[in-house]
Amino acid sequence: MHIRISSHSQQHILASAIFLAMIVVISIHVFLFPMYTYNPPAHHIKISSYEQALCHTSSKNINIPPKWEYPCPKYGIVSAIQGGRLGNQIWEYASVWATARRTGLEPFMPHCILKTLEEYFENLSIPPLNYIGKCNLDVNQIVNSLGQWNSTEQNIIIPRHAAYWSLILVWLDDVRREFTFKPNLRIYAEKVLKEIAEEFNLFEPTFVSIHIRRTDYVDYLWQKLKIRPAPVSYYYAAMDYFIGKYDNVVFVVTSDNIVWCKYHLNSKRYRIKFVSDVDARGPGKDLAVLSACNHSIIDYGTYGSFGAILAAGETIVYNVTTYFSTLIAEVLPNWKIMS
Numbered sequence: 311m312h313i314r315i316s317s318h319s320q321q322h323i324l325a326s327a328i329f330l331a332m333i334v335v336i337s338i339h340v341f342l343f344p345m346y347t348y349n350p351p352a353h354h355i356k357i358s359s360y361e362q363a364l365c366h367t368s369s370k371n372i373n374i375p376p377k378w379e380y381p382c383p384k385y386g387i388v389s390a391i392q393g394g395r396l397g398n399q400i401w402e403y404a405s406v407w408a409t410a411r412r413t414g415l416e417p418f419m420p421h422c423i424l425k426t427l428e429e430y431f432e433n434l435s436i437p438p439l440n441y442i443g444k445c446n447l448d449v450n451q452i453v454n455s456l457g458q459w460n461s462t463e464q465n466i467i468i469p470r471h472a473a474y475w476s477l478i479l480v481w482l483d484d485v486r487r488e489f490t491f492k493p494n495l496r497i498y499a500e501k502v503l504k505e506i507a508e509e510f511n512l513f514e515p516t517f518v519s520i521h522i523r524r525t526d527y528v529d530y531l532w533q534k535l536k537i538r539p540a541p542v543s544y545y546y547a548a549m550d551y552f553i554g555k556y557d558n559v560v561f562v563v564t565s566d567n568i569v570w571c572k573y574h575l576n577s578k579r580y581r582i583k584f585v586s587d588v589d590a591r592g593p594g595k596d597l598a599v600l601s602a603c604n605h606s607i608i609d610y611g612t613y614g615s616f617g618a619i620l621a622a623g624e625t626i627v628y629n630v631t632t633y634f635s636t637l638i639a640e641v642l643p644n645w646k647i648m649s
Contacts, residue, residue, distance in 0.1 A: 353450050358443030364391045364467070365422035380437070382445035386465040388417045389439055393470020396593045397613030399426050401473035404485055404616075407436060408477040409456055409466055418442060430594035432492045473612055475634050479641060486620055495598040502599055506560055506583045516556040519603035519621065520545060520575075521614035524567035525590075531610070531630075540609040540628040542574045548607040548626040548648055549580055562603055564596040564617075610635050618645075 388410040390402040403423060410417035418439040427434060451464045456477065459466055468474070478485055491499075507515045524539070531537050552559050560581045565571045568586040575582060586596050593613070600606065600617030608614035609628040615635045618625040625645040627635050639645035 354446040367422040380441040385462040390468040405474040499598040499602040517603040522565040523611040
């Protein structure tokens, strides 16, 4: 016997099936999807408290500027963790500057980094982090690089010793304007080079700076990269390159171990002037001199690399495979790698 189902009954069954399907879909969204899209609860902290974790300098030694009524950022911010000496902190600042420009997020620097840099540079554009110290920061929304960043709600806190060189090189001219030496350092560098020119009786000398990194970096190179420091032959080869290309070349040597330099670079074949203090307590003065020279010879390190960037001339760099100064030389047409 055949049973015929009316059109009305079929519609009723179809409507019931659709309703049940909707119940299943809603249940999945309500009960199952959150298991996979769970967002941790916000964990807010006052930025004034968070800043202490970004500084290795004791807060007692930080001269906090007057409080400003700075509006809390609508979106995330870019900042950095303090690490290393002057060269490291310059690159940390520049990395924040460039990352903020790329993302559109607001940059703020821990005052411990600004305190270091403001000894040597004027009119730095990034404000202190404590200008928004009263604002809250969600620590669950922190990433440490542009590669991890995927939302304007996220904050980028750049790690200590970071040098986001590939991003910084995009805006080299602007970076050089950002790092303008204070008048006393500009005057000092001009005076040093003028006296050197007079000493060698040269009217239009070509100044080539040499920065040699020694002291703690010798152990660092071996522990981290398994390489020995640049040999003396490297510096002589680089000097020969410039002598063969330019007239009236004078080499201006700076180092954290100037005694070593005076002992090993003692050839009478070159015009050489050693300008660093024996105790290496004038990093700002030396960097100003490096930036005022026409060309540069460096081995490795953040300090010498940035001095060469500020000088904006030809640069010879020691060949350390995959090291950031060597990678920069592979990008910039006026930088050359030499072993």
